[in-house]
Amino acid sequence: MSGMEIASYLMAVVYVISFLAMSAILAKEAGRPIWLFGKGKEKQALSALLFRLAFAGAVLWPLWLAAFGNPVRNDPLTAALDGPWFDVFGHLLVVVGACVALLSQRHMGTSWRIGAAEGEQGAIVDSGPFAISRNPVFVGLTTVLLSLVQAALTLALLIAILLQVAIEERMLAASLGQPYLAYKARVRRWLGVTGRPSRSPSVSAEPG
Incomplete structure (x- = not known):
């Protein structure tokens, strides 16, 4: 790995550790x-498994590449992100993504x-990063891992996020009703606002 790739990898490891530590702090x-x-x-078993694979891949896959090389021939993601300028750009993505995810x-x-479960949602959150994205943690997480892992693991992460967001949105709509539906109509799933004002308080769609 190049010096910039090592820096990106270490930043990703710091993010994973910080994610776990932050989760423990917030649980307390x-x-x-x-x-x-x-x-x-x-049923969330599949999305939970895919998230675990993606997080483990972010930590272990670069080490495998450094030690043994890429066992996947013609990996499209690795080929697309090869080169010094892409290394710099990838590092910026990791830093920005980690900051967005952790701050959110x-x-x-x-x-x-x-995860998500009926009756287990927290208090309403619709300010800060959640005013422009219903899922800013997932946006930041995707940005971090996109520039680090092999294409199959990146795909696993994207599938996990799509599955989990759909589950969470159904659960929040059923549990919170109109306040959540108003928020959903006002703030886009990934980034941006619709411009449609809401008279009701709203809630984050992202339990984690």
């Missing part, structure tokens, strides 16, 4: 478990959850 502040993948009516996670405070 909330005074309740925040791991909800095994709860609720919705911290902004959720005691509403932070990993």
Whole structure:
């Protein structure tokens, strides 16, 4: 790995450690478990597994590449991101993505959850990064891992996010009703606002 690739890898490791530490801190502040993948009516086993693979891949895959090389021939993601300028750009993506994800996670405070379950959502959060994205943690996480992992693991992350967001949106709509639907109509899933004002308070769609 080049010097910039090593810096990007170390930043990703710092992010993963910070994500886990922040989750523990927020769970303590909330005074309740925040791991909800095994709860609720919705089946979340697949998305939970894919998230684990993506996080593990972010830590272990670059080490494998450094030690043994890429076992996947003609990996499109690796080929597309090869070169010094892409290394610099990739590092910037990792830094920006990590900051966005961690700041958004911290902004959720005691509403932070990993997974979704009926009756387990936290207090309403629609300010800060959640005013322009219903899922800023996922946006930041995708930005971090996109420039680090092999194409298959990146695809696993994207599938996990899409599955989990759909589950969370159904659960929040059923549990919170109109306040969440108003927020959903006003703020886009990934980035931006629709411009349609809402008279109701709103809630983050992202338990984690």
